[in-house]
Amino acid sequence: xxxxxxxxxxxxxxxxxxxxxxxxxxxxxxxxxxxxxxxxxxxxxxxxxxxxxxxxxxxxxxxxxxxxxxxxxxxxxxxxxxxxxxxxxxxxxxxxxxxxxxxxxxxxxxxxxxxxxxxxxxxxxxxxxxxxxxxxxxxxxxxxxxxxxxxxxxxxxxxxxxxxxxxxxxxxxxxxxxxxxxxxxxxxxxxxxxxxxxxxxxxxxxxxxxxxxxxxxxxxxxxxxxxxxxxxxxxxxxxxxxxxxx
Numbered sequence: 001x002x003x004x005x006x007x008x009x010x011x012x013x014x015x016x017x018x019x020x021x022x023x024x025x026x027x028x029x030x031x032x033x034x035x036x037x038x039x040x041x042x043x044x045x046x047x048x049x050x051x052x053x054x055x056x057x058x059x060x061x062x063x064x065x066x067x068x069x070x071x072x073x074x075x076x077x078x079x080x081x082x083x084x085x086x087x088x089x090x091x092x093x094x095x096x097x098x099x100x101x102x103x104x105x106x107x108x109x110x111x112x113x114x115x116x117x118x119x120x121x122x123x124x125x126x127x128x129x130x131x132x133x134x135x136x137x138x139x140x141x142x143x144x145x146x147x148x149x150x151x152x153x154x155x156x157x158x159x160x161x162x163x164x165x166x167x168x169x170x171x172x173x174x175x176x177x178x179x180x181x182x183x184x185x186x187x188x189x190x191x192x193x194x195x196x197x198x199x200x201x202x203x204x205x206x207x208x209x210x211x212x213x214x215x216x217x218x219x220x221x222x223x224x225x226x227x228x229x230x231x232x233x234x235x236x237x238x239x240x241x242x243x244x245x246x
Contacts, residue, residue, distance in 0.1 A: 031055065031107075032114060047177055049119025049207070055111060056206050057174030057199055063104035064140050064195065065165045070096040071144025072151045072158050090235050093148040097141045123209045132201040132212070135224040139198065142227025149238045173199050194223040 035051045047053050071093040115122065151157045171186075172195045181187050190196050197219045201212040 052118045059107045066100040067097040067140040072147040129205045135220045138224040142231035145231025
C-alpha cells in the first residue's frame with residue numbers, strides 16, 4: 001500500500017514532464033553548480049570546501065521541510081480517497097515522508113558522484129551515514145504525523161509551519177559552523193534546536209570525515225524516539241475522528 005501511495009505521488013509530481021524522475025537528479029546538480037559559482041567566485045566563505053558543506057545541509061533540510069509540509073497536508077489532500085477505501089490511515093503521511101526521502105536520495109547520489117570535485121574525500125566513516133539518516137527520517141516522520149492530525153482540525157497550520165521552517169533554517173548549522181557563532185544567546189538557541197545534532201552528524205560523516213560523538217548519537221536517538229512516540233500516540237488517539245473531520 002505504501003508503495004502504491006509513493007507511486008501516486010511520483011505520477012502527480014512528474015505528470016507531463018518529458019524527463020520525469022531525471023529532474024530529481026538535474027535539480028541538485030544545478031544547485032551544486034550554482035553554489036560553486038556563488039561561493040567560489042563571488043562570495044568567499046571562511047569554511048573550507050563550502051560548496052560541499054552547504055550542499056549537505058541544504059539537501060538534508062529540504063528532506064526535513066518537504067517531509068513535514070507534505071506530511072502536514074497528507075490527510076486533508078487525500079480526504080476523498082480516505083473516505084472511500086479503508087486502510088491504516090497512518091500509511092498516508094508515512095508514504096509522503098518516504099517520497100521525500102526518495103527525492104533526497106537522488107540528490108545525494110548526485111553529491112557522491114561529484115564528491116571529489118567539490119572537496120569531498122571518500123572514507124569508511126561515511127558508511128555510518130545511513131544510520132544517522134534513519135534516525136533523521138524517524139524524527140521527521142514523527143513530526144509529520146503530529147502535523148497531519150492537527151492540520152485536519154486547523155487548516156491554517158500549514159502557513160504557520162512554513163514560517164517556522166524559515167526560522168529553523170537560520171538557527172540550524174546549514175550555512176554556518178557552530179564554532180563561528182560568538183553570541184551566547186544564539187549559541188543557546190542553536191543548542192536547543194534538535195535539528196542541530198542531526199546536521200552536526202551529517203557534516204561530521206560527509207564533510208569532516210569523523211564519527212559523531214556518542215552524545216550526538218544519543219541525542220539523535222532520543223529526539224527520534226520522542227517525536228515518533230508523540231506522533232503515533234496522537235494518531236491513534238484521533239484515528240476514529242479523522243474521517244468525520246475530513
